[in-house]
Amino acid sequence: MTNFNLTINGKTRQVDVDPSTPMLWVLRDHLGLVGTKFGCGIAQCGACTIHLDEMAVRSCQIPVSAVGEKKITTIEGLSEEGDHPVQKAWLEQDVPQCGYCQAGQIMTAAALLKENPHPTDEEIETAMNGNICRCGTYTRIKAAVKAASDS
Amino acid sequence: MTIIKTTYNRRSFLKSTALAGGGMMLGFSWFVSCKPSPEQVSNMPREWFEINGFLKIGENGMVTIMSPNPEIGQNVKTSMPMIVAEELDADWKKVIVEQAPLNTSIFTRQLAGGSQSIRQGWDGLRMAGATARQMLVAAAARAWEVPAEEITTDNGTLHHKNSGKSAGYGEMASAATEIPVPEEVKLKDSKDFKIIGTSRKNVDGKKIVTGKPLYGLDYHKEGMLIAMIAHPPAFGLKLKSVDDAEAKAMPGIKDVLTIKTYKDDYVRSMFDADAFQELVVVVGNTTWEVMNAKKALKLEWEPFKGYEEAFKTYSGDDTFSKKMPGGLENTGVHMEKMDKFPAKQLKVARKDGDPEAAFKKAAKVIERSYTAPFLAHNTMEPMNFFAHVTEDKAELAGPVQTPEFMEQSVAARIGLPLDKIDIQMTRQGGGFGRRLYGHFVVEAAVISQEIKAPVKLIYTREDDMTFGNYRPSYHATYRAALDADNKLIAFHVRAGGIPESPLFANRFPAGAIDNYLAESWEMESNITVGAFRAPRSNFIAGVEQAFLDEVAETMEKDPIDFRLELLKRATSDPVGENNDYDASRYAGVLELVREKSNWKTENNTGVHRGVSAYFCHNSYVANVLEMVMKNNKPEVRKVYCAVDCGIVVNPIAAINLVEGGTVDGIGHAMYSQLTFKDGKPEQRNFDRYRLIRHEEAPKAIEVHFVESDEHPSGLGEPPFPPIMGALANALYKATGQRHYHQPFIAEKPVIG
Incomplete structure (x- = not known):
């Protein structure tokens, strides 16, 4: 066990865990931040997407020991009131069906728009390709990303 | 205006009570649809009349509707209360929807499956809303001393025009509980609907996009441990030995144990399907610690000999036995055996005219065979459940589509009476049929009982994908006979699967062709299967529609005209009596999509x-x-969908379901498969199991509903099967090649 000081959603959090523990499980099991979802554990589905500084990463593949000084943002910290343009667009388009993958989709979309505020359709598809939605809400997700990009 | 009775044989579907803090509560039977005949009523279980939904109107005017049905992404948690709110004339902004816990003494038929929630709930929900409204009106009439007929309602408010009086529902709610439940209530005409047919957004939307704990996997209880299972790596294997010394010594590990999910003499319900009799369980403090300890287990497995299992029928009145053959199965062998299934073992499911003679005299016979692989459901939220079993009670919580059945399975396994078992339903990260089979609920209960602690059982993706209950592997051969004038004179379908047949003998084109033969076959397997979004239809629809396309082409007919001609025949002069479709509504969607x-x-x-x-x-x-x-x-550029599901309750959600079913159908037909080598699934996670991704989704989907006054019907499943046929037919036009074997684009084609 090792002590880690992490900056998560703007706050300093301390955890005492095995250094190999993926951020996904640090968030879910040790910090009670369960908005970040477990889907596959091998970075293939995107349900566990968080931001490391401003980059979208799969938290199931980031050991806590690799985080260092980088700032972590999870779905819970994307906005104070749930009013990030991407979240608003998701509600406006009524995207979710079961909803399980959507936190990961939103985190990937938010990182994309930060880096590229006006992506083309192809750029949206490429950026979002690592996030699986079994309910098949892809067309709405794309519409929501475009709506957020316009706002 | 329709007037409906709120009683049947003097038994009321409704019960009114006062709320402790003021306001009214109306209990009602959620599923009074599908009006029964007197014979049906006399055969009905008593529970049919029992109350299974609640509608509360608080003194502050807030309307709470308790939904008994599991929410698996089909959006019933929003759409069903809309139906109540419509008849109540409630202000939708003041409606709160709560998920009811499993309570078989109060709620009945808590199940998500078969696209039945809206269809079966329709009448009961309308009756509840209309009754509450009528009682509020009566209370206002009494208070204001005016005739009830002069009172109107709108948006949660009562008005009396002549006196200028008005009051919110909350103000009259307590007084309304003193009004006897009316024996008859008036339902609105569909033209007067203000909420039904308008788009209302998902009531849980904000919670979902802000990452609130909603799902089973998010469930937490103080002192809760984490458990994971190890099951045989292949179908046909069972546990031989366990060396857990290393795993037990790892940090955070509390215990390693072996459990049997069901007792040996247990008679299973159909939702207790399970290929693995004994599991190894690792219990510890945190998920990561348990995952690591699981990898350190040294487990040996051995083949089992065939055995039989006793199952109850769906009604529970009878039992039957199901064979689990021994052996380690291979996809290559499956394909070969399906292709050469012995004709002697075929069962005739339907025969019209003289198909044999018609085929004999045919000028041309078209024969094509189609296959589809096993599929795993792959709900994005893997199987999981929470359980806390003590000596005198069991508390369970999590995502399952059949809580009522699982309560019985748990009771039989842990030896507690039903009333000591409480199952709370969480939101479910997808269902698609997978969570009908709740072995994981029983496993969680057994683990908690054994280790005497609250525990959350979590499956890894690999545990989940390799556990079974798959969509079966299917095969169908179609033949069509054409005469010298290129007219279709006979049709033959021979369909089967491992281990069940996908045949629907009485569906189209049965009824449209004079000489028709439908045959069915099944092949045993120890790979367990289960309902998968639109069971059986999810294969037979696509291949039948691909075959009809090829027949139309041979006959040099436009494929839509060809289908419409057959449907015209089925309308004007149907062959046979058991045709399981309405040919005019069928033609209606084809005409709409053509336009x-x-x-x-x-x-x-x-x-x-x-x-x-x-x-x-x-x-x-x-x-x-x-x-x-x-x-x-x-690349799929665009899909047009024409849908007739009767009245559309919530268009924005209905369109979402159609879009999703379309994407899901294209994805599975194009990319997904589960193959076996020596009983072992060759795909264990999303690196090798292909699900459709963003880049592969249609660039646009246009959904059109047939305008209808018909009672609403299912929508969770119907958009899924047909798209596979349209895909196959477009693929032929685009590539010049017919595609007979799913998945159409496989990384590693499986042949022979």
């Missing part, structure tokens, strides 16, 4: 089109799919 897609318009723009139509779960869906070739790869 919306401008089907007649020829184009030379490199856009290739395929059409299909199907009927299942009481709804009709037709598709036109447009495909272009881009860098030698097929």
